[in-house]
Amino acid sequence: MRAEDQVAMNSKQTQHERILVVFPHPDDEAFVAAGTLAMYIEGGAQVTYACLTLGEMGRNMGIPPFANRVSLPAIRKEELAASCLAIGIQDLRMLGFHDKMIEFEDQQRLDSMILGLLKELTPSLVITFYPRYSVHPDHDATGVAVARTIGQLTVAERPLVHCIAFASNHEKVIGKADVTVDVTSFLAKKMASIRSHRSQFQAAELVGNRELTDEEIRNRFGTEQFWTYRFD
Amino acid sequence: MLPLHPQDIQFRLDRLAGQDLYLHLELTTGAYATHLDSTRPSGSAFISNAIVHYTHGSISGTAPYRVGLKTADGWVYAEGLTHVDEKETERLIMAGHDSQGKLIVALQLSREKF
Numbered sequence: 067m068r069a070e071d072q073v074a075m076n077s078k079q080t081q082h083e084r085i086l087v088v089f090p091h092p093d094d095e096a097f098v099a100a101g102t103l104a105m106y107i108e109g110g111a112q113v114t115y116a117c118l119t120l121g122e123m124g125r126n127m128g129i130p131p132f133a134n135r136v137s138l139p140a141i142r143k144e145e146l147a148a149s150c151l152a153i154g155i156q157d158l159r160m161l162g163f164h165d166k167m168i169e170f171e172d173q174q175r176l177d178s179m180i181l182g183l184l185k186e187l188t189p190s191l192v193i194t195f196y197p198r199y200s201v202h203p204d205h206d207a208t209g210v211a212v213a214r215t216i217g218q219l220t221v222a223e224r225p226l227v228h229c230i231a232f233a234s235n236h237e238k239v240i241g242k243a244d245v246t247v248d249v250t251s252f253l254a255k256k257m258a259s260i261r262s263h264r265s266q267f268q269a270a271e272l273v274g275n276r277e278l279t280d281e282e283i284r285n286r287f288g289t290e291q292f293w294t295y296r297f298d
Numbered sequence: 299m300l301p302l303h304p305q306d307i308q309f310r311l312d313r314l315a316g317q318d319l320y321l322h323l324e325l326t327t328g329a330y331a332t333h334l335d336s337t338r339p340s341g342s343a344f345i346s347n348a349i350v351h352y353t354h355g356s357i358s359g360t361a362p363y364r365v366g367l368k369t370a371d372g373w374v375y376a377e378g379l380t381h382v383d384e385k386e387t388e389r390l391i392m393a394g395h396d397s398q399g400k401l402i403v404a405l406q407l408s409r410e411k412f
Contacts, residue, residue: 125402126399127393127401136389
């Protein structure tokens with residue numbers, strides 16, 4: 067994408083007044099969309115984050131481990147609230163589904179919850195995971211449910227849907243991301259959001275146990291990418 | 299969570315024997331195992347709030363530890379246990395973590411539902 071197109075796109079994106087984010091796990095928002103959300107919010111957007119689970123079955127328990135299966139949900143709940151505060155998200159909904167079980171949930175229950183949010187909020191933009199190209203079964207099932215629910219609206223009613231994809235084969239099938247957001251101006255908020263997830267961010271494959279340099283942070287977290295979901 | 303001491307666990311297993319208990323048993327590689335290393339299959343299983351009644355339970359091995367619970371008709375078994383929730387007095391909450399702190403296995407017993 068040419069630099070001027072990206073600037074144009076970024077300023078256009080900040081025009082969204084109401085945005086609905088649907089992810090299954092506390093921390094999904096931090097790693098994949100915190101900078102973009104902070105940017106929209108600075109542009110005046112009201113953001114609702116519908117977080118389906120409390121990450122009850124997560125493997126990261128802190129280093130050394132300070133959580134267990136019983137204490138984890140309460141810890142993740144606090145971390146999620148702190149992350150939303152760091153980003154500036156005004157409306158956090160914790161929806162009480164069980165981690166790892168989204169793909170097995172009653173579809174009607176899931177869809178009617180999503181439809182309820184769409185009717186209540188009438189967002190112009192919805193951010194979720196790309197159906198089938200987001201690695202974790204909960205991510206995929208969340209994206210499928212959002213796409214299925216929005217697909218049942220009339221074309222005029224449908225919000226724009228931006229999806230995150232990161233399966234190893236995703237570009238071969240769905241092409242390159244069509245939305246690239248430079249979030250370097252919002253990295254302080256994004257890193258504060260990531261660090262709010264204290265039981266998770268130390269994981270070696272994410273941030274590791276050491277302090278990253280500013281350059282490493284920019285390279286690793288300075289850009290966020292989305293695929294516009296096509297309903298045809 | 300603190301590294302477990304087998305004598306303490308044995309004492310607590312003995313105290314919980316012979317009664318209906320709620321069990322949480324889990325083994326997991328995490329959902330990202332294959333994504334991070336294509337040679338490694340992702341695999342996990344968990345069962346929560348199953349009711350078990352064991353006649354005899356023991357802990358064995360050197361860290362990480364194994365626990366076996368003998369029930370009227372079968373067994374409950376977990377390997378790789380390293381830690382226990384030291385603050386719990388009634389419930390027994392054990393877990394096995396790898397060198398990065400990630401959960402591998404969880405074995406929990408309680409008189410009340412989890």
